[in-house]
Amino acid sequence: MDILDLRKNIDSVDDQILKLLVQRMEFVEEIGKLKRGSNSAIYHPDREKEIIERLALQPTGKLSKKAIEAIYLEIFGVSRNLELPEIISYLGPEGSFTHQAAETRFGAIADYVSLPSIQSVFESIETGRAKYGIIPIENNQEGMVKETLDLLFEKKLFIISEIIIPVNFSLATKENHIGEIKKIYSKDIAFNQCKKFLGDYFGNKEESFFVQVDSTSKAAQLAEKEEGSAALCSHIAAKIHNLPILFENIQDSTSNHTRFFIISKQANLKKTDRDKTSIAVKLKNDDKPGALVDLLKEFQDNNINLLKIESRPIKQIYDFKFWFYMDLEGNILDENIKNVIEHKKDEILFLGSYMNLC
Ligand SMILES: O=C(O)C(=O)C[C@]1(C(=O)O)C=C[C@@H](O)C=C1
Helix, strand or coil: CHHHHHHHHHHHHHHHHHHHHHHHHHHHHHHHHHHHHHHCCCCCCCHHHHHHHHHCCCCCCCCCCCHHHHHHHHHHHHHHHHCCCCEEEEEEECCCHHHHHHHHHHHCCCCCEEEHHHHHHHHHCCCCCEEEEEEEEEEEEEEEHHHHHHHHHHHHEEEEEEEEEECCCCEEEECHHHHHHEEEEEEEHHHHHHHHHHHHHCCCHHHHHHHECHHHHHHHHHHHHCEHHHHCCCCCHHHCCCCEEEEEECCCCHHHHHHHHEEECCCCCCCCCCEEEEEEEEEEEEEEECCHHHHHHHHHHHHCEEHHHHHEECCCCCCCCCEEEEEEEEECCCCHHHHHHHHHCCCEEEEEEECCCC
């Protein structure tokens, strides 16, 4: 078969795919009507995961699970947009890793708004200007993001899902050869995380060769405009600014991952077989010995596994009191978790149950 015959075959398959997609969207539209009628959440991460897991179990030929996931995330994005176009806010700027995390979950078609701070993302959800917000919560090299923890405690919003993405940097430039690069733009943190690559390829360059800017997205924007320059940036920043990638995954550590939360006004009340529940705890008797032990004992008695504990100061009062952020294994719909949260309702604030991706 020559290329023209092969393309004819592709056209015929595409016609069938499109027909099936149109059919799929008709069902989606019906679900949308039902959901809008009952005022229930459009986004169901658990259902989307279930679909991908189910499809990946079937004979998928050359399609890896990752490929199926990438295709379906875009389909789900289109579906949700059809059911009800919803605005998704994220910690910007455009092309940030938070933006990349948002796109891996909501696809390219969603209505995004980039906001300048974590606080403004929380506020966009509180005021209803956006339906879902994406914020970073933890990096496995740097630890927890304090501002996110504090806002989870302060604002009464819910975590409905987590997203974990590798922090990968690319060297993006319009030049075809590394020798044509006269300048590299990036942010301090990115320069620091790509030391080995920069040392190997640009070790003999003057300090002025490396130009620091406020964000890796800004770096990509500048490199797109200026001949002979390059940017160290995320691949989404390169994509947004139409900058070709010359080298990918150039960071020193391949184990650098960031965890993000999707927050919303409505809690996710669906269960899977590997869930996590986040809570904020303010102990009542914290002036007496054993207050924390009492709570941990209650977890033990109810067979609840504590996955994470982090303490933070309560900023609204002056006496150096603190609260704990905790991740528990299981779902608020599980009897044991429900019982403890109910029993300790004066001390525990429920932050959300969602699928554990760690
Ligand atoms: O099953 C649903 O609840 C749907 O709205 C359909 C659908 C889909 O496209 O399959 C779309 C959005 C949800 O996040 C989950 C699944």
